[in-house]
Amino acid sequence: MGTLVANRLKVSGSVRGRSAMVVPYRDRNLVCWTDGPLGRCCSPDEFLALVLQEDGKLSESEVTSTDKVTGDLVMTSSTARPQAPWALRLLPPFPAIAHRILALASQEDAGAHEMGALIRLDPSFSAELLRFANSALFGIRREVTSLTQAVAMLGMDRVRSMATFVVLHNMVRSSVRAGALRKVWVHSVVTAIIAEEAARNFRMDSEVAYTAGLLHNLGILGLMSAYPDEYSRMLEVSDDFGFDLLQTERDLFEIDHCAAGAYLAQDWDFPDELAAAIATHHDETVANERSLDNLVKVSWRLSDALGYAAFSPAKNYAFEDLAANLPNAPDSWLGGTAASATAEIDSRLAAFPL
Numbered sequence: 001m002g003t004l005v006a007n008r009l010k011v012s013g014s015v016r017g018r019s020a021m022v023v024p025y026r027d028r029n030l031v032c033w034t035d036g037p038l039g040r041c042c043s044p045d046e047f048l049a050l051v052l053q054e055d056g057k058l059s060e061s062e063v064t065s066t067d068k069v070t071g072d073l074v075m076t077s078s079t080a081r082p083q084a085p086w087a088l089r090l091l092p093p094f095p096a097i098a099h100r101i102l103a104l105a106s107q108e109d110a111g112a113h114e115m116g117a118l119i120r121l122d123p124s125f126s127a128e129l130l131r132f133a134n135s136a137l138f139g140i141r142r143e144v145t146s147l148t149q150a151v152a153m154l155g156m157d158r159v160r161s162m163a164t165f166v167v168l169h170n171m172v173r174s175s176v177r178a179g180a181l182r183k184v185w186v187h188s189v190v191t192a193i194i195a196e197e198a199a200r201n202f203r204m205d206s207e208v209a210y211t212a213g214l215l216h217n218l219g220i221l222g223l224m225s226a227y228p229d230e231y232s233r234m235l236e237v238s239d240d241f242g243f244d245l246l247q248t249e250r251d252l253f254e255i256d257h258c259a260a261g262a263y264l265a266q267d268w269d270f271p272d273e274l275a276a277a278i279a280t281h282h283d284e285t286v287a288n289e290r291s292l293d294n295l296v297k298v299s300w301r302l303s304d305a306l307g308y309a310a311f312s313p314a315k316n317y318a319f320e321d322l323a324a325n326l327p328n329a330p331d332s333w334l335g336g337t338a339a340s341a342t343a344e345i346d347s348r349l350a351a352f353p354l
Contacts, residue, residue, distance in 0.1 A: 023262050025276040025293075032259040032279055040250060041259050041279040085263060087253040090226040091171070094268040097122040098167045102269075105160040115159060116148035128166045129159075157207035164211050165192075172221050175228035180235045180311075184224060187303055187310035188217050190345055195299040197334050201327045202290050209295055212274055216281045216296045217310065218264050219257030223249070239312045246282065258282055287325050298325045302334075306342050 023032055023041070032041040097119075104110045104118055119126045126147055133144040133154065144150045151159050168188075176182040195213030199206040224231040230252070238248050246256040253260075258279050265275035277293040285297045303309070305317040319338035326334060333344045 023266070023272065023275050023279050025272075025280065032262045040246070040256050041262060084267070085253075085255045085260060087255055088222050088226060088260060088264065091222055091264075095122075095125070095167055097125050098163050099269070101163045102160055105156040105163075110156060112148050112151040115151045115156065116146070119147050119151075125163075125166060128170070129162060132162055132165060132169075155207075157205070161207045161211045161214070165214060168214065168218075168221060171225050175225050178228055178232045180232045181224045181228060183308075184217060184220050184235075184310040186349070187300070187308050188214055188221065189349070190303045190306070190308040191216055191296075191300045193345055193348060194302050194334070195295055197332055198295055198299055198302075198326055201332050201334065202295065204290065204292070204295065208274075208292065209299075212277045212292055212296050213299050215261070215265065215270070215274065216278055216300055217257060217261065218278055219255075219260030219262070220310070222260055222264050223253060223257060227253075235311050242312075244314070245311060285322070285325055288327065294325075298322055302341075306338060306345065308345070 100118055101115070104115055119129060130144060130147065130150065133150045144153060154162070172181070172185050176185045192210045192213035196206045196210040199209030220231075234248055234252055235245075237243065238245050246258065249256040249260075255263075258281065262275045262279035265278050266272075273292055277296045280293050281296050281300060283293075283297060285301065286294050301317045302319065302322050304313050305319040305322055319341070323334060328335065333341055
C-alpha cells in the first residue's frame, strides 16, 4: 500500500517498499524516488506510470488513496521519518552547529555579537569560517580578524552561505584527492560564483543564488563522499564510453544525483525552493526567466562552457548563447567575453586552492 510521511512541511512516502518524496515546485509537485531502480525525480503522473510500468501487478488503486497531496499524487499518510537512500547512509548528519547558525541567520532580529558567540562554540568550525572569509574566493577586499567583525561586515545571508560552504568542504575534503572528484567540487564552486553574479543581473538574492549554485550537485557530492572509489570509476567509465550519467547513477546506486541532492536538501532542512532547484537542474533553460531553478540551470551550463565541467557533458554549450539567457548587464563580468569571465573566476580560485 502507498504511504506518505509528513516531516515538518516535507512529504515523503513509499510504494511496495520503495521510498519516494514530494518536492514542492512552482504550481505543482515533483516526486523523487529515493531508492530502487527508478531513482529519479518526475511529475506525479510520471510517478504513477513508472510504478505501473515497473510492476505490472501494482494497480493504480494501490498507489492512490483518500489523502491528497497537492498535485495529482494521492497516498495514505503517517508520521514516521523516511529512511535515507542506502547510497547516502554512510554520510554524517548535517553538523548541529551549522543547523543553529542557519536558523539564527534566518531570524530578522539576530545580531552580529549573538552570531559570533554561537560560531565560537565550535572552534574548528569558527576557524574554517574565518579562513574562508579572508580568502579571495568570496571577493572580500579587507582582512577579517574576528567572527563578530565577519558577521557585521558580511551580513547574515553571507554567513549563512559561507557556513554551508564550510560544511560541504569538510564533507568532500578526503574524496577530492581523486582528480575526477576534485573536478566536481571545483565545478560546484564555480557554479556558485556564476550564480551569485547572474543573480545580481536578475536583481535576485545573490546569497540564495550562491548557495543554490554551490548545492546544485549536492547529490554528487554526497555520493562521491560516501563511495569515492566507486563514483570516481563510474565517472571515468561514463566519460570513456559516453554513458548517460543520470542513468548510470541509477544503475549503480539506485538513485541519480538530482534525486539524491533533493533528498539531502530536505533532510538538512533547506528551503523547498532550493530542493526543487537541485531536483530540476538538468532540465532545459528558459531564456530570461527570473527564477532560482532557471538561474541554476544557466549557471552550471556556463561553468561547463568556460571549461569547468565536472564530467564530459552530453552537449557542448557556447558561452555567448547561454549568456543571452541573462539580462543585459554591461557592468557585469558575465556580460563580457568568455575569456574575461574565465579570468575573473580563475583569480578567485587561485587565491584559495580547493
